[in-house]
Amino acid sequence: MNIHFVIIMLYFNLEGGMELYVTLSIVLPWIVAFVIYLAKNDFVTNVLSLLMLPVLGYFAWEVYFSGNVMLIDTPHWVDYAITIYDFGLLGYFLYQGIKNKSMLVSALAILQLVLLIIVILMIEHSNTANIYVDKLTVFMYMIVAIVGVPIAIFATKYMEYDEKGKHSFVAILIWFLGVMNFAVSVNNIEWFFALFETTTLASYVLIRFRMDEQAVKNAILALWMNQIGGVAILFALLTFLKTSGMYHFTDILNADSKVVPLAALGFLSLSALVKGAQMPFHKWLLGAMVAPTPVSSILHSATMVKIAPYLLLRISPVIKGTLLAKLLIITTGFVFVAAAVIALTQDNFKKILAYSTISLLGLMMLAAVVGTPIAITASLLLILFHAFAKGFLFIEAGVLEKVFHVKYIKQMRRLIERAPLTLMFIFFGFLNMTFVPFGTFIGKWIMIEEASGFLSHGSYVLLILYVGAGSAFLSVLYMKVLGISVRKSHGIERVRALPLPVRFNFVSIWYYVWLLAMTVFIAPFIATQIVPIAQELSGQMPNIHADHLSLVINTSTLYFWQILGALVILSLIHALPFFVHFKNVDTAKPYNCGEAFPRHIETYNFVCISKYENYLIAFSIALFVMVLVLGGGLL
Amino acid sequence: MKFETLMLLLTLFAPIIGGFVYGVERIVKARMQSRVGPPLMQPFYDFFKLMDKRPLMVHSLHAVMGIMYFIACWFSLLVLFLGNDLLVAVFFHVIAVLALTIGAFSVRSPYSVIGAMRELMHMISYEPLMVLMVVGFYQVVGSFNLKDILNYDGIPLLQLPVVFVAFVLAIPMMLHKSPFDVAEAHQEIIGGPEIEYSGPFYEAVYTGKWIEYVYVFFFVFLFGGSHYWLGALLVLFVFLFVNALDNATARLDFRRMVKFSWFVLIPISAFNIIFLALWR
Numbered sequence: 067m068n069i070h071f072v073i074i075m076l077y078f079n080l081e082g083g084m085e086l087y088v089t090l091s092i093v094l095p096w097i098v099a100f101v102i103y104l105a106k107n108d109f110v111t112n113v114l115s116l117l118m119l120p121v122l123g124y125f126a127w128e129v130y131f132s133g134n135v136m137l138i139d140t141p142h143w144v145d146y147a148i149t150i151y152d153f154g155l156l157g158y159f160l161y162q163g164i165k166n167k168s169m170l171v172s173a174l175a176i177l178q179l180v181l182l183i184i185v186i187l188m189i190e191h192s193n194t195a196n197i198y199v200d201k202l203t204v205f206m207y208m209i210v211a212i213v214g215v216p217i218a219i220f221a222t223k224y225m226e227y228d229e230k231g232k233h234s235f236v237a238i239l240i241w242f243l244g245v246m247n248f249a250v251s252v253n254n255i256e257w258f259f260a261l262f263e264t265t266t267l268a269s270y271v272l273i274r275f276r277m278d279e280q281a282v283k284n285a286i287l288a289l290w291m292n293q294i295g296g297v298a299i300l301f302a303l304l305t306f307l308k309t310s311g312m313y314h315f316t317d318i319l320n321a322d323s324k325v326v327p328l329a330a331l332g333f334l335s336l337s338a339l340v341k342g343a344q345m346p347f348h349k350w351l352l353g354a355m356v357a358p359t360p361v362s363s364i365l366h367s368a369t370m371v372k373i374a375p376y377l378l379l380r381i382s383p384v385i386k387g388t389l390l391a392k393l394l395i396i397t398t399g400f401v402f403v404a405a406a407v408i409a410l411t412q413d414n415f416k417k418i419l420a421y422s423t424i425s426l427l428g429l430m431m432l433a434a435v436v437g438t439p440i441a442i443t444a445s446l447l448l449i450l451f452h453a454f455a456k457g458f459l460f461i462e463a464g465v466l467e468k469v470f471h472v473k474y475i476k477q478m479r480r481l482i483e484r485a486p487l488t489l490m491f492i493f494f495g496f497l498n499m500t501f502v503p504f505g506t507f508i509g510k511w512i513m514i515e516e517a518s519g520f521l522s523h524g525s526y527v528l529l530i531l532y533v534g535a536g537s538a539f540l541s542v543l544y545m546k547v548l549g550i551s552v553r554k555s556h557g558i559e560r561v562r563a564l565p566l567p568v569r570f571n572f573v574s575i576w577y578y579v580w581l582l583a584m585t586v587f588i589a590p591f592i593a594t595q596i597v598p599i600a601q602e603l604s605g606q607m608p609n610i611h612a613d614h615l616s617l618v619i620n621t622s623t624l625y626f627w628q629i630l631g632a633l634v635i636l637s638l639i640h641a642l643p644f645f646v647h648f649k650n651v652d653t654a655k656p657y658n659c660g661e662a663f664p665r666h667i668e669t670y671n672f673v674c675i676s677k678y679e680n681y682l683i684a685f686s687i688a689l690f691v692m693v694l695v696l697g698g699g700l701l
Numbered sequence: 702m703k704f705e706t707l708m709l710l711l712t713l714f715a716p717i718i719g720g721f722v723y724g725v726e727r728i729v730k731a732r733m734q735s736r737v738g739p740p741l742m743q744p745f746y747d748f749f750k751l752m753d754k755r756p757l758m759v760h761s762l763h764a765v766m767g768i769m770y771f772i773a774c775w776f777s778l779l780v781l782f783l784g785n786d787l788l789v790a791v792f793f794h795v796i797a798v799l800a801l802t803i804g805a806f807s808v809r810s811p812y813s814v815i816g817a818m819r820e821l822m823h824m825i826s827y828e829p830l831m832v833l834m835v836v837g838f839y840q841v842v843g844s845f846n847l848k849d850i851l852n853y854d855g856i857p858l859l860q861l862p863v864v865f866v867a868f869v870l871a872i873p874m875m876l877h878k879s880p881f882d883v884a885e886a887h888q889e890i891i892g893g894p895e896i897e898y899s900g901p902f903y904e905a906v907y908t909g910k911w912i913e914y915v916y917v918f919f920f921v922f923l924f925g926g927s928h929y930w931l932g933a934l935l936v937l938f939v940f941l942f943v944n945a946l947d948n949a950t951a952r953l954d955f956r957r958m959v960k961f962s963w964f965v966l967i968p969i970s971a972f973n974i975i976f977l978a979l980w981r
Contacts, residue, residue: 482762482807501799502792511788514832518839527975531967534832541795541828542821549806549817554760622786622845631776632796639769639800646765651756656810656897667811670818674956 084132088199091125091207092251095244103237111236115218118240122211130204135602137195137253137316144196152182152260155267159289162270168286174293178263181300185256188307194314198253201599202379205446206250206372212580213453214243214368216573220461221360223569227468229358235275239364242268246369250376255306255313259299262337265370266292272361273354284353291350295340302333315380323384331385334377335394335435336694342374342427344401345686351424355416359464362416366423367457374427375449378434379442379603386437386604393696394435397689399532402428404682406539410546411676413474416463418547419456422499422540426452426506429536432529433513439608440516440619443600444509447592451498451505451581458577459495462488465570479666481551485564489551491574493640494581496544500537502632503624504585508592510537512610512619519620550669585633589617589626704848708782711915715778719911720744722918726944733948744911751907754900759808764902766804771905773797774912781916785846787835791828794916797909798824805894816893819884822955826881826962827874830867831920833970837864838923840977853926858935863973865924867966872943874958875917876910880950881958889952 098118102111156179163172218239225232245268249261266289274285306313309327318326343351351371355362365371378385378394385391402425409421426448433445466472470485481489498504510533517529584591593612600608610619615626711718724741731738740746758764773796781790798820805817835845841857842850850857858865873881884893895906921939925932953961 500795502789502796507792511792514788514836515839515845518836518845527971527978530832530836531829531971534829535967538825538828541799542825545799545802545806545821546818549802549814552762552803552807553809553814554762554807622788623784624786624789625784628780628784628789628793631780632793635769635773635776635796635800639766639773639796639803647761648756648758648764651758651761651764654757654759654899656759656808656813657891658810659812659891667809667814669806669814 084129084134084136085138087125087128087132088136088138088197088251091122091129092244092248094121094125095240095247099237099241099244102240103234106233108232111233112222115215115222115236115240118218118243119211119215122207122215122243126204126207126211129199129207130201135201136197136199138197138199139195140197148257148260149186152256152263153179155260155263156182158267159263159293162286162289166282166286168290170290171286171293174290174297178293178296178300181297181304182259185300185303185307188304189256189313190311192312192314192317194253194317196254196257196314197251198314198316199251201602202376203250205450205599206376207247209372209450209453210243210246210368213457213577214246214364215240216576217360217363217367217457217461218243219569220363220464220573221358223567224358224360224464224468229276231275235272235358235360238268238271238275239360242272242364242369246373249373253314253316255299255303255315258315259296259303262299262341262373263293263296265341265373266296269354269361269365269370272365273357275357275361278356281356284350284356287353288350291340291347294347295337298333298337298340302330302337305330305333318381319383326384328385328388328390331381331388332390332694334381335385335390336690338374338377338431339397339690339693341377342371342431343424344374344398344428344431344690345404345424346683346690348401348405348421348424352417352420355414355420359416359460359467362420363457363460363464366420366460367453371423371427372449372453375430375434375445378431379445382434382437382442383604385435389696390693391435391437393689393693395432395526395529397686397693398428398432398435399529399536400428400686400689401425402432402536403532403539404686406536406543407675408679408682409543410539410672411679413476413671415466415473415475415478415547416460418475418543419459419463422543423452423456425536425540426499429510429513429533432532433509436513436516436529437604438516439600439604439606440512440610442604443592443596443608443610444513444516446596446599447505447512448509450596451509451584454577454581454584455495455498455506458498458574458581459492461570461573461577462492462495465566465574466492469564469566469570475547475550478547478551480553482554487566488574490641491578492551493548494578496548497636497640498581498585500541500544501636503588503629503636504581505588507537508588508617508624511624515619515622546669553667586629587615588629589613589615589624592617705783712775712779712782715775715912715915716908719908719914720748722914722940723911726940729941729944730948733945748904748908751904752901756900756902758899758902759810759897763804763807763897766800766807767898767902768905769800770797770804771909771912773800774909774916778912778916781919782847785848787838787845787847787850788832791831791835794831795824795828797913801894801906801909805897808897810897812890812892812896813894815890816884816886816896819886819890819955820894822959823874823877823881823884826959827871830871830962830966830970833967833974834861834864834868834920837861837970837974837977840974842926847923850923851927855926856924856928856931857926858924858931860977861924861973864970867970868920869939869942871962871966872917872921872939873946874962876913876943878943878947880946880953882947882952883955883958886952 160175245264252258270285270289310325340347405421405425412418430448433441517526589612617624723744728738777793780793802817805813841860842853877885921936922932
């Protein structure tokens with residue numbers, strides 16, 4: 067079958083060129099998913115998911131190196147097909163709502179149906195192409211290929227541990243990647259709505275995968291919350307159609323800023339906030355953890371939530387500097403800090419990771435709406451490194467769950483003796499989320515530097531406070547979790563490395579090596595790969611360049627010796643303890659003031675904060691309404 | 702002498718400078734309590750004594766983390782002196798905290814673990830403030846570069862008076878001085894993170910603390926801009942003030958510390974910076 071594809075590819079290569087690779091990036095995962103679903107054969111599933119890695123990577127690579135912006139016209143029938151698909155999708159949601167007796171789901175589905183009909187009645191034919199592939203799109207393709215596909219490979223092994231339905235599960239994961247590739251390439255907002263709702267469908271199916279009571283409940287929650295995002299997109303579409311008749315991203319970006327209605331942009335941002343699981347809509351992402359772990363992994367890293375910063379990056383040139391942008395900064399920044407604070411109170415490992423995703427998504431969106439070239443670079447960096455680190459961490463969470471039967475951080479006690487390798491990977495993932503030379507840190511750093519330049523508006527001082535405070539809270543969170551897992555009993559060295567399955571190790575090492583390589587060469591990497599994307603999005607060249615291996619931003623430099631020094635120190639901290647044993651040193655028991663040794667030592671659970679959780683959520687609702695009413699200019 | 706050479710020498714000799722600062726501090730404190738106090742060289746005598754002791758450890762990870770704390774502290778000082786971005790130096794300091802807390806968490810001793818948690822509370826209290834202070838410097842000088850701040854003609858202190866006050870009040874949090882010595886709290890948790898270190902390994906942690914003196918007081922020095930005499934005066938004044946405060950106050954609960962930082966120090970510094978931005 068693969069030979070077949072190669073032949074088709076070679077044939078089209080002469081004809082279609084880059085457009086073919088774009089089409090294949092979108093369509094191939096759908097086909098492969100279908101094949102896996104039909105074949106239900108171990109060999110087919112494993113081989114095809116493994117093959118997706120080089121194949122999708124190659125397509126993204128080819129599109130990337132063609133380098134030009136592509137507007138691809140689609141045949142007219144695709145329009146109709148997507149409209150029909152829309153109705154089918156919403157009909158399915160309605161059916162699910164009725165079947166599961168959820169008023170909210172059915173009501174929102176009906177509302178969307180009505181709005182969709184109005185949209186279709188109002189929409190006029192436009193000659194703008196429906197597929198738009200620029201550097202940002204290819205960037206997302208790359209993330210899907212490099213970060214997303216390994217998760218499917220991981221899932222092929224994961225699902226063999228007493229889980230049912232391996233083949234359909236892997237098929238849905240791969241299909242999800244295709245949906246994501248499609249969603250980031252559409253130009254037509256009506257199509258974007260269809261894809262937006264398809265990701266909702268995919269997450270619904272995945273969250274519900276185990277089909278127990280809790281899973282179905284959480285899936286329904288995810289369904290109605292994400293449908294609110296869909297409603298917001300439809301409202302945005304209606305406003306666009308009513309005021310200017312434009313419904314393509316490129317048209318909106320090229321139009322005079324006076325023509326573009328702020329209300330519509332406000333609605334689009336709202337859908338991003340919902341998709342990005344920003345408080346008060348964060349519950350659906352937390353609920354996703356009842357599903358098999360690869361689901362969390364794929365939702366948090368390569369797909370689904372990344373649509374949110376993607377959408378805001380798309381529209382960032384038009385909302386930059388408006389009141390809407392400032393309100394969005396305040397809202398997302400608040401979520402960045404609040405989610406980090408709430409994460410401190412959690413004791414479920416996956417929940418902690420989920421809260422930190424919510425938190426960092428807030429930061430990505432914040433950077434995206436600030437919209438200056440450097441801020442956009444920061445946002446892109448955060449998207450990329452967060453995808454890698456979170457994919458990595460959730461993979462390790464899956465390993466912990468299946469091999470070591472650890473779900474809560476309480477059970478992570480003395481993990482260093484039971485699972486040294488996995489703990490080392492988790493350690494590295496956490497370091498990536500906040501410490502010095504890694505991409506997430508650089509995102510935060512250049513965000514603060516950038517915001518320092520225009521402090522005259524209060525929201526920007528708030529921004530700096532948010533970034534400083536949020537990163538401090540996140541560091542505390544990670545150090546706390548790591549601290550629990552490195553706890554050792556005195557003197558006893560009982561390190562038993564359990565052999566892990568090959569596919570688990572392959573995926574872990576894949577992420578590890580990528581993260582390490584990107585961090586060492588971070589300066590040239592940012593300057594040559596990320597900066598051009600930011601330049602294309604914002605229309606200006608960000609003042610970032612690489613001086614050999616040192617990173618220069620405006621007047622500040624992150625020297626290579628600093629990057630390397632921090633990397634060496636952190637590598638020593640996260641890896642050395644597993645290998646170094648002082649031979650000639652006597653050991654002693656810890657001082658305990660003459661008391662009996664406690665069997666377990668608890669750590670702070672920050673219960674004093676969980677009292678305020680509801681206040682934090684209430685405040686975020688207020689901010690949300692403020693974005694809608696003031697930012698969207700509804701008053 | 703060239704700037705870089707000077708800074709490199711300063712970094713190299715930082716443990717010794719820090720040791721002297723600590724020696725002076727012990728004398729000053731003693732005099733404040735009408736005692737004679739130890740000789741100036743006492744920290745170094747301690748150093749040699751500790752190096753001579755039989756090395757004892759709880760387990761290797763813990764011992765390694767003590768050494769890593771020292772290295773990370775020293776390196777963050779190097780970044781502060783030789784890098785050109787203050788903000789990066791602030792974030793480098795977190796690595797030192799990471800090593801210290803991971804080490805402290807890794808032993809099964811309640812004092813050490815409580816100390817580590819409290820150490821994290823210290824970080825929550827002072828880190829956002831440090832970021833704000835550096836942003837304040839940027840507002841005044843127009844650059845994050847250390848050289849530009851040291852060559853700035855005006856006096857940053859006059860434009861950042863509130864930030865300065867807030868930072869001076871945060872110094873006890875960074876150096877573990879009363880009333881904010883909650884992580885060490887000798888009468889309560891017997892030194893917290895450092896309790897389980899002994900011999901050469903304790904020496905590493907101990908010397909790391911000396912380096913932190915240099916690190917923190919250098920930020921005070923920056924408030925003088927290019928008027929180095931003013932910077933030196935400020936350092937002297939702050940040094941005496943912090944020690945007087947250390948002597949005169951009782952320890953507060955860690956919640957008070959976090960609240961004080963978050964509800965008093967950070968808001969007032971933020972206002973300082975907002976007004977500075979508005980009036981320029």
